[in-house]
Amino acid sequence: MLKNQRTNHEKVAAFSATLVLILLLILFLPGNSSAKVTGVCSNCHTMHNSQGGSEMQTGFGSTSGEKATLLRVNGCLGCHASTDSAEWKNSLGAPIVYSSTGVPSNPLAGGNYYWVMNTGDGYGHNPVEIGNPDGLSDPPGIPHSVTGGFDLRCSGGNTGCHGDRYLDDSIAGFHHQNEGGTLTTANTVANSFRGILKVKGAEDPDWEQAPASAHNLYSGATSPPDPDTVITCRACHDGFGTLPYDTISGFCGACHPHFHRLEPDMYEHGGTQNSGGQWIRHPSDILLPQTGEYNGYPTYSAEAPVGYTDVSDPTRATAVVTCLSCHRAHGSPYPDMLRWDYTGMNAGGGTNTTGCFTCHTEKDTGS
Numbered sequence: 532m533l534k535n536q537r538t539n540h541e542k543v544a545a546f547s548a549t550l551v552l553i554l555l556l557i558l559f560l561p562g563n564s565s566a567k568v569t570g571v572c573s574n575c576h577t578m579h580n581s582q583g584g585s586e587m588q589t590g591f592g593s594t595s596g597e598k599a600t601l602l603r604v605n606g607c608l609g610c611h612a613s614t615d616s617a618e619w620k621n622s623l624g625a626p627i628v629y630s631s632t633g634v635p636s637n638p639l640a641g642g643n644y645y646w647v648m649n650t651g652d653g654y655g656h657n658p659v660e661i662g663n664p665d666g667l668s669d670p671p672g673i674p675h676s677v678t679g680g681f682d683l684r685c686s687g688g689n690t691g692c693h694g695d696r697y698l699d700d701s702i703a704g705f706h707h708q709n710e711g712g713t714l715t716t717a718n719t720v721a722n723s724f725r726g727i728l729k730v731k732g733a734e735d736p737d738w739e740q741a742p743a744s745a746h747n748l749y750s751g752a753t754s755p756p757d758p759d760t761v762i763t764c765r766a767c768h769d770g771f772g773t774l775p776y777d778t779i780s781g782f783c784g785a786c787h788p789h790f791h792r793l794e795p796d797m798y799e800h801g802g803t804q805n806s807g808g809q810w811i812r813h814p815s816d817i818l819l820p821q822t823g824e825y826n827g828y829p830t831y832s833a834e835a836p837v838g839y840t841d842v843s844d845p846t847r848a849t850a851v852v853t854c855l856s857c858h859r860a861h862g863s864p865y866p867d868m869l870r871w872d873y874t875g876m877n878a879g880g881g882t883n884t885t886g887c888f889t890c891h892t893e894k895d896t897g898s
Contacts, residue, residue: 566711566736574623575610576601600703606660607685607693607702619740626738628861629661640739640747642859642868655862658683658692672787686726692860693726696785702726711736713748713843717777724750730782733842742833750778751838751851752816755791755803779838780815783854791815791854813857819850819890827892835870835889856890 568575578601580586604610612629613621618637620626627635629644638645647655648663657665659682667681686693686702695701701720708721713733717723724732724747733748776782784791790803790812803812819825819837830847831837838853839845859868866873871886879897888895 566709566734568706568709570624575603577603599700608660612661619738637740638859638863640735640742640859641861642863644862646864646868647862650864653866654864655859655868656683656692658685660685670786672789672791694720695728701728715841715843724779727779727782729777730779731777731842732779739833742836746831746833746836748842748845749836749838749853749855750842751780751840751853752778753818753840753851755781755784755814755816778816778851778853779855780853784815813852815852815854815856817852819852821847824891824893828890832889834885835887852890 580601580603602609608629610621610623610625611627612631613627614631615621616633617627618630618635619639626639627643628639628641629648630638631645631648633645635643635645642655644655644658644661647657648661652663652665657663664682669681670683682690684691687695687699689696693702694705705720705726708719709726710722711734714722714724715731717729717731720726720728724730724734731750735742735745735747737745739746776785780791803810803814816838818840819828828837828847828850830845830850835856836853837850837856840849840851857869859870862868863870865871873886876887877883878894881895883895884892
């Protein structure tokens with residue numbers, strides 16, 4: 532009898548331990564920890580924009596004006612800017628893309644708008660939300676001027692990055708629907724990389740706060756989009772069919788098409804190769820060779836990250852050069868929002884494994 536009781540107790544204990552292990556695995560599956568906004572609703576929303584007779588205005592930017600979806604803050608930077616010493620995420624757990632009070636020592640994967648606001652417009656993108664719009668007639672590498680000027684936005688509309696470029700308010704609801712993790716379908720904002728409709732990728736839950744231990748995986752292709760069918764109009768305006776890209780470089784090329792085509796397009800705008808097939812612009816969406824000077828590139832380097840043709844199975848053989856191999860999406864300490872100081876790249880100057888030489892592993896010694 533006692534033996535049977537011990538056996539039953541052992542079975543219960545074993546089952547309980549197994550159940551706890553399963554729950555822990557579910558809770559800590561990669562990609563789940565930061566996929567959706569969780570926590571106290573009143574951190575972000577207010578029913579009547581008041582508490583105790585006072586307006587509940589918090590966060591970055593103006594403290595007045597209407598706020599959509601019952602938010603307590605103004606726009607994206609209401610949650611994604613830091614006005615204190617927080618480095619990579621704030622008290623709400625939101626990733627910081629703009630450190631407004633000091634130089635960020637540990638910027639996230641996309642960089643930081645600090646350098647745009649404090650060093651100059653050439654150090655990153657300049658969305659209207661940070662308060663210093665460009666008002667450009669056109670962005671670099673676009674085939675025509677935009678009527679009324681070009682003001683970049685964080686999300687929504689033809690000049691927005693996150694969300695659906697055909698809809699102004701497409702980012703609404705994303706934070707509660709975001710699937711996170713490895714995203715290979717990308718047919719909604721919620722299941723697209725960082726909410727950029729149709730772009731595939733795998734998201735680091737901590738936004739590359741520590742890229743040596745965990746990092747993003749960017750989508751890439753073996754060749755840029757077809758220049759005769761992918762034109763800037765189709766990438767920005769409705770009525771031309773579906774968005775003509777699913778890679779991160781293809782997305783960048785929607786606004787900077789001259790920098791992302793092998794051949795001239797149907798309007799004779801220049802490509803990245805001349806008639807002899809020689810590179811005249813640095814290629815993107817092209818396999819990184821495994822021979823010669825490129826043989827020394829590892830499977831992944833945070834110094835010059837590559838994309839992959841299949842982000843669910845990244846291998847060195849499928850590593851792809853992308854725009855983000857050299858640039859930060861938001862801003863950096865270096866001109867043209869580069870990841871490193873281009874003026875410090877000295878071919879034949881000795882042993883250097885940083886910057887350009889991360890991929891061009893023999894150029895540093897003059898080979």
